[in-house]
Amino acid sequence: MRIGEDALERQRASGGPVLLRGGTVLTMDRAGVIEHGDVLVEGERITAVGQGLPAPESALVIDCAGGIVMPGMVDTHRHMWQTAMRGFGADWTLTQYFVFYYLRWGSCFRPEDIYAGNLLAAIEALDAGVTTTVDWSHGLQSPEYGDAAVAALREVPGRFVLAYGNLLGAPWEWTKAKEFRDFVSRHFSCRDDLLGLQLAFDVTGDPAFPERGAFESARDLDLAVTTHAGVWGATNDTGIRLMSEHGFMTDSVVYVHATTLCEDSYQRIAASGAHASVSTESEQSAGQGYPPTWQLRRHRIPVSLSMDTSVWWSADLFAAMRATLSADRSREHLEAHVKEETVVSNALRAEDVVSYATMGGAAALGLQDRIGSLIAGKRADIVLLKNEHSPAMFPILHPYGHVVFQAGRGDVHTVMVNGRLVKHDHRLIGIDLDKARDVVGRTVEYLQGQLGPESWHEAMNPELPAAELIPNPYTYTDWDGGRAAARQA
Ligand SMILES: [Zn+2]
Incomplete structure (x- = not known):
């Protein structure tokens, strides 16, 4: 009925x-x-x-x-504000992403653009059966942006954790600023089951370890830290070692990606009791490193799953489960083939990745007793x-x-x-999708205006690298299947 x-x-x-x-x-x-x-x-x-x-x-x-x-599924790392540009970066590499947001256009986003992205991302998550999402919100240029992020997350009846970050600021500065502390007490002075708070920042590997101040802020405020770790060309083993030597590797840290790391770093993460957030689709396309579950399993590092950003992908954790299982098995086969061996039984099971998407996420957020x-x-x-x-x-x-x-x-x-x-x-039920369509439409229009048609087109369609073609000794005629003629037509 x-x-x-x-x-x-x-x-x-x-x-x-x-x-x-x-x-x-x-x-x-x-x-x-x-x-x-x-x-x-x-x-x-x-x-x-x-x-x-x-x-x-x-x-x-x-x-x-x-x-x-x-x-309900749990996504432990998604840059929800970027959903207003859904799919724009489909053909990007990580370098192109960095150039777009960090160097060129990140600063032109306004609080209302953060709101628009978050609103659509939050609705999309619920629709996809993702009941808890960590909003890895690194576009918060000031607490006013934070207010906009919070407003959207409170408007949608899901469970969220705002991981507050600012890719244009120094975390040891903004985490100590009075305005930020005011923001925290304004929104988070009493416990809210549906909206939590974390600090989101990366550890650069600078031997002076300037991030110390940000970790101290997290400790003062009793907040968990989430950090992109083991990202090819960006964060590496030095960051892990510095965190460890300064006593900031605790069990509440979430290491996002956690690929491209050495044995020693995995051992330090495992010993601290911390969790990883694996974004397989992201790691495969953007180039942070090989999706690391095949290594994390061996070190008994607990795994959760994430979708990273809808500027490439989406809130679809079915995609995350599928890609993660496939990438893990793919690696096992490749490693075996190098040794002239055959994998005859798969180590990672479908049940394991369903667990990553549910209990794994809950545990990474310290919510294993609740969800x-x-x-x-x-x-x-x-x-x-x-x-x-x-x-x-x-x-x-x-x-x-x-x-x-x-x-x-x-x-x-x-x-x-x-x-x-x-x-x-x-x-x-009771979701105003038209409102989300409207605010996202306004953000897209604004960004198109800021970039201008040429930059917009160029950013969305990155140049193709020169392809290395391999000579084929078996081509004994000049027949090319009509491709040259088709190109000239
Ligand atoms: Zn990320």
């Missing part, structure tokens, strides 16, 4: 019990997979998980037959994958494999955050 719009809107606005009935439940906990399973939500929490649960009288009952019920799995007592952040119109959604034989290799964003049927329905029957 369909649930009426009014009932959905009421549930979103003021709560009320919900019974998710009869799905394949991935608890991501000891109970494993429960076939024909139910999940009962009362208030903000999951109150029961099992088979044949009775529905409280006033409960909305959601039919999950033929679907997969899983914990990341479906057990009684946890906050109800839940996703139902179900799509009766999709030939790819049956049969469901290997539930973890189905999530990773078969399902996608279009199959996200229902999403709950903190016990509230925010999406049902493939439609967002």
Whole structure:
């Protein structure tokens, strides 16, 4: 039976019990997979998980037959402000990204542009079943920009962590500034379950270790630090060593990418009990280094997943799971082939990457007691994958494999955050997408004006490098398949 719009809107606005009935439940906990399973939500929490649960009288009952019920996914690193330029950098390398934001155009973004990007990114995350996102917000040129970022995150009913950063400023300065401290007390003086705060900055490897002041600020304010580490050409082992020697490698640090690092750095990260945030699609395209799960696993460094930025990619954690599993296996095969060996059994399993996307993310944010799995007592952040119109959604034989290799964003049927329905029957509830379209449109128009048509075109279409063509001894005629003639036409 369909649930009426009014009932959905009421549930979103003021709560009320919900019974998710009869799905394949991935608890991501000891109970494993429960076939024909139910999940009962009362208030903000999951109150029961099992088979044949009775529905409280006033409960909305959601039919999950033929679907997969899983914990809401967690993205531990996304530069949400860049979503206003969705897809603009599809053909960029990391160098082109740095030139665009750090050297040329980053400073022309206004607070309203941060707001626009964040608003669209936050809505996109919920729609994709990503119930918690770390907004790695390094475009905050002043606390006024921070206010705009917070306003957007509070407007969308998801769970977010604002990782405050400023790519144009020195973190040892802005973290100590009075205006920044005022910003922190203005927005974060009492604990908010739906909006957390971290500090976001990178460690350059300068032997004078100027970042000390920023780490001290994090300690003063009791905030976790998230940092791009092991990024080819940008941050390296020296940064890790400096953090370690100065006593700032704690278990609350999140190392983003964590690729291109030596054995010693991985050992230091592992020993500190910290977590990594792996952005496989980003690492593959932009060039931070080979996606590192194949190394992190060996060092027992806990992994979470992230999408980095929608200027190339999107909020799609299905893509992250798929790319991560494939990149890990690809590396295992290549390493074996170098030794003339054959991999006969895969070490990384579909279940592992689903765990990275759920419990892995929760643990990286210190939220493992609240979210990341479906057990009684946890906050109800839940996703139902179900799509009766999709030939790819049956049969469901290997539930973890189905999530990773078969399902996608279009199959996200229902999403709950903190016990509230925010999406049902493939439609967002109480979300003003037209407003997001409008503010993003204005930002795009403004940026086009700032850059001018020539720079806009050039930035979006970087020059092709000269291709090295390999002579082929088997071409014994001049026939080229008509390509030369086609070029002249
Ligand atoms: Zn990043």
